[in-house]
Amino acid sequence: MGLTSSSVGAGAKNADGNLLKGENTRLIALAGNPNVGKSTLFNALTGMRQHTGNWPGKTVGSAYGTLRRGGQSWIFADIPGTYSLMARSAEEAVARDLLLFGEADAVVVVCDATCLRRNLNLALQILEICGNVIVCVNLLDEAERKGVSVDLEALSRILGVPVLGMSAGRGNGIDALLPALEQLRGTRPRSFCCGCEIERAIQPLTDYFDAYRPPLPPQWLAARVCEADPSLMESLHRHMGMDLDDEELCRARDAAMSSLGELGIDRQKLSDLSAQGISDSAGRICGQVVSKTPRGTAREGRIDRLLTHRVWGWAAMLMLLAGALWLTISGANYPSQLLSRGLFWIGDVLGAALTAIGLPARLVSLLCEGVYKTAAWVVAVMLPPMAIFFPLFTLMEDVGFLPRVAFNLDGFFKRCNACGKQSLTM
Numbered sequence: 001m002g003l004t005s006s007s008v009g010a011g012a013k014n015a016d017g018n019l020l021k022g023e024n025t026r027l028i029a030l031a032g033n034p035n036v037g038k039s040t041l042f043n044a045l046t047g048m049r050q051h052t053g054n055w056p057g058k059t060v061g062s063a064y065g066t067l068r069r070g071g072q073s074w075i076f077a078d079i080p081g082t083y084s085l086m087a088r089s090a091e092e093a094v095a096r097d098l099l100l101f102g103e104a105d106a107v108v109v110v111c112d113a114t115c116l117r118r119n120l121n122l123a124l125q126i127l128e129i130c131g132n133v134i135v136c137v138n139l140l141d142e143a144e145r146k147g148v149s150v151d152l153e154a155l156s157r158i159l160g161v162p163v164l165g166m167s168a169g170r171g172n173g174i175d176a177l178l179p180a181l182e183q184l185r186g187t188r189p190r191s192f193c194c195g196c197e198i199e200r201a202i203q204p205l206t207d208y209f210d211a212y213r214p215p216l217p218p219q220w221l222a223a224r225v226c227e228a229d230p231s232l233m234e235s236l237h238r239h240m241g242m243d244l245d246d247e248e249l250c251r252a253r254d255a256a257m258s259s260l261g262e263l264g265i266d267r268q269k270l271s272d273l274s275a276q277g278i279s280d281s282a283g284r285i286c287g288q289v290v291s292k293t294p295r296g297t298a299r300e301g302r303i304d305r306l307l308t309h310r311v312w313g314w315a316a317m318l319m320l321l322a323g324a325l326w327l328t329i330s331g332a333n334y335p336s337q338l339l340s341r342g343l344f345w346i347g348d349v350l351g352a353a354l355t356a357i358g359l360p361a362r363l364v365s366l367l368c369e370g371v372y373k374t375a376a377w378v379v380a381v382m383l384p385p386m387a388i389f390f391p392l393f394t395l396m397e398d399v400g401f402l403p404r405v406a407f408n409l410d411g412f413f414k415r416c417n418a419c420g421k422q423s424l425t426m
Contacts, residue, residue, distance in 0.1 A: 032110035034081030147293030201259035
């Protein structure tokens with residue numbers, strides 16, 4: 001590519017933690033679901049070695065790296081993977097706040113071509129608040145193997161933003177990103193979830209925000225204030241100085257909530273309708289741009305019918321999860337015993353060697369019995385279960401089992417104001 005890169009150190013931020021940008025420097029945020037290749041793309045662009053992984057929450061903080069091309073410098077921010085801007089976890093809140101208030105010059109939304117509908121949920125939410133957006137449809141090689149094809153030109157026309165196809169792991173398609181960023185011309189954010197009735201109901205609050213020309217779309221702000229998510233309200237107050245007790249704001253909010261109440265919509269239902277609107281839009285778009293071979297579609301249909309069945313889905317879920325936990329606990333006993341024997345034998349040899357060179361017995365006991373054997377116990381007990389557990393769950397994620405578990409349990413977790421994917425951490 002003819003590019004040079006370097007990492008951004010602590011000196012690239014001021015005392016408040018804000019990134020310092022030069023005159024010819026642009027900040028680009030890399031956003032996307034977990035396990036879509038954001039960190040792989042980040043490493044390819046910046047030459048850094050940000051760890052990659054396919055589990056949610058792998059990137060909890062934002063990593064920064066720079067790339068220089070001619071007289072232009074680009075700062076890329078690899079933000080935590082998130083499924084939604086309606087944050088339900090620490091990493092999702094970090095991602096949301098950087099996208100809303102991080103003053104990025106552009107956002108690159110990385111999507112997985114093999115499950116585009118799920119990824120478009122986040123992309124559509126970002127398009128509601130950001131103008132300079134590029135959508136990168138990654139893992140096209142994996143999609144081809146699964147019989148999935150994506151019409152990138154049609155997707156670009158529908159979304160109204162540039163759409164690039166790539167396979168970042170192989171380095172294919174990455175070269176087109178920088179020219180696309182250089183040619184990017186801002187587009188107006190657009191709404192994908194509010195219906196006409198809801199838009200009319202929240203119009204008093206929209207008019208209030210429109211008069212103050214906020215950095216975020218007034219209609220989006222109006223809907224979020226009506227939903228009153230505490231985490232987002234705190235961020236709006238901290239970053240925008242929004243006074244939620246302002247008399248004029250309270251009157252506009254009360255008028256909007258009164259109109260919504262006449263429609264039978266409370267705060268929770270408004271949030272649900274917003275999420276449903278985004279999901280329906282993502283489904284309609286995928287229906288127009290994604291095609292599957294009959295063989296791949298039939299195979300996925302059979303898997304879906306089994307793993308999401310009201311009876312067999314639960315049976316398969318319980319058997320596979322119980323099997324994974326049993327193998328993690330019982331299967332780890334044997335390598336744990338071997339590992340502890342080997343490490344303790346090394347400890348005995350080390351103790352004998354330290355004694356032979358004349359170190360005091362108390363010092364030898366402190367180093368070998370205290371420091372070394374304590375560390376050896378931790379390694380022997382913890383390493384084997386982790387070495388079994390994480391690959392097993394990685395395999396279940398790759399074959400699509402864990403998302404279907406989240407789907408099966410979503411109704412139960414929703415009753416306690418959670419979501420199905422949180423069942424995986426339980």
